[in-house]
Amino acid sequence: MSTSSLFVTLAVLIAVAYVLGRGRSMALADHSQRGFRNLNSLPFYYGMLTALWCGIPSLLLVALWLMLDGNAIDQLLIAQLPGEVAALSHAELGLVLNNIKNLALGNMVGANPEPYMVEAASTLTALQRSSQMAMTVAAISVAMVLSIIAWLRINPQQKARLQVETAFKVILLACASLAILTTIGIVFSVIFESLQFFKTVPVSDFLFGLQWSPQMAIRADQVGSSGAFGVIPLFVGTLLISLIAMIVAVPAGLMSAIYLSEYASSRVRSMVKPALEVLAGIPTVVYGFFAALTVAPFVRDSGVWAFEFLGLPMQISSESALAAGLVMGIMIIPFVSSLSDDVITAVPQSMRDGSLGLGATKSETIKQVVIPAALPGIVGGILLAVSRAIGETMIVVMAAGLAANLTANPLDTVTTVTVQIVTLLVGDQEFDSPKTLSAFALGLVLFVVTLALNYVALHVVRKYREQYE
Known part of the structure; x- marks a missing residue:
């Protein structure tokens, strides 16, 4: 199952979890007391709580899997490569991996790749297929198991509204923190590279210089401007x-x-x-x-x-x-x-x-x-x-x-x-x-x-x- 199909499936499971949770709370309500007065919260909150238990952990699992999947597969490919190839520099090894990925995608038509690259491309395809299948099974399993647990825990005394509001408060705080952390990361990355630049060019020349011509020689033996x-x-x-x-x-x-x-x-x-x-x-x-x-x-x-x-x-x-x-x-x-x-x-x-x-x-x-x-x-x-x-x-x-x-x-x-x-x-x-x-x-x-x-x-x-x- 592709990643987009997985997200659609999880969305359907979340909707089903909401309906089942809301239905169970309505079934447990004492209708003899004019509606749902014996429930601690409205049926909406019970359904929303079940949906949150279904969706949030599974979506977090998918996000974490997608972040770590590429590096893990790259390490497995490097372990399979011949010793002299695996010992290449980081840049050269990255070029080899890129060629293997292009070969696996069929983007190297007419090329004559090395036998180890063909074998690595086949391995890459198998690893990606296995990883996608494992992610799909894990995400759907987590969503279904946790939604069932949340559904079974529903009772009239459960403070569903308080739990739902707390969950949304945590989500909003996480979003705000993500924005702040992103800004801090941008600032520090710019500052770090700027400090590298100011090691070569004095700050006074940069801030008060009257000429801008950043032309530099590409090679050591090339005649070029010092900038x-x-x-x-x-x-x-x-x-x-x-x-x-x-x-x-x-x-x-x-x-x-x-x-x-x-x-x-x-x-x-x-x-x-x-x-x-x-x-x-x-x-x-x-x-x-x-x-x-x-x-x-x-x-x-x-x-x-x-x-x-x-x-x-x-x-x-x-x-x-x-x-x-x-x-x-x-x-x-x-x-x-x-x-x-x-x-x-x-x-x-x-x-x-x-x-x-x-x-x-x-x-x-x-x-x-x-x-x-x-x-x-x-x-x-x-x-x-x-x-x-x-x-x-x-x-x-x-x-x-x-x-x-x-x-x-x-x-x-x-x-x-x-x-x-x-x-x-x-x-x-x-x-x-x-x-x-x-x-x-x-x-x-x-x-x-x-x-x-x-x-x-x-x-x-x-x-x-x-x-x-």
Whole structure:
């Protein structure tokens, strides 16, 4: 049975366990006392408790099995390989195992594999089949046995609701802990690789250098650049594009939020707000195509025409920070609009009524009462939007280019931190080279910057929110 079929089977068993558990509790109920009053909990909780006993242990078993299955099979294959093959280095042995797996899948048509590889591929197929069968039998057996035990333990005095709520509390805690542990793992992995990079490149040269050219020689006898890892041009490009994006997104998003929350009727709001938020669902690669094929040529042609009109002929690149920033701003408009709309709507109606009662007009009420009251939340939303702009990659790749130029001219080609991270991790460079490790240093700095922006946004919102509640 395949893994997907196993999950479907377990889902059916969980549903059956719920029905049987609920049915047994209803059968044990004293119906002479107006329903289920002699039961400690509702029948739903007895059924849910039986389903939990059926599902959670079996699903955990399957997850653990899938995590350990690959390594166990690899070790069994290595033990079967000839001694000279098993003694190869870790990288070479991994290549051999990969070839064996491809051979087992039938992906090496036309190749002439070694006899030991053919034998190992047959063994691999048999081991995978046996492992899948054992996992299926074990998971179904555990599910059925534990559901039967839970079903037999059902009695009117059993505190099923308390046990179910405790189980869900543990599940929610595990999910929260998983998110925290994942974040900690990401941070430590980035820090560890960054420290390896800073052993080669000084921190001062990285943070304050004015030139970015991470070209390194691949071989010891190859003539190549020693590399320049100054991060200033990347952050200048990132801030330039983000600034252009926010110049577009903040006024448009804020004005649309004011209109939707203060002026639009419920009918208009029900049509305009979903239409505006459709922009948030468009993939960024689509925005990148729009920027590269439409906005960037328009910006280039308009710039050339404007300079010629002023008597200053000038060549303008097809890729520019202005094109990327304009399209990125359009993408962020629904983000700013949605957050600002929620904050403005949350301002108490009594503040509006008091202002109108004192003789202020609607526009004066919005400018002098509503916006000041909602300003902390608006500022927090704008800072979160800035974090979104800093982390954007695809639009910059397709519209702004890859050249790390230290310039404040929006018509020049620039690049950003995220684009360089993607570029550095693609290619045939060794993973422990400074060029590749610099991507982790860039990621660490970007992580610190976005974390600081998010912290400032949350601090602003929390500090001033209670004043108007």
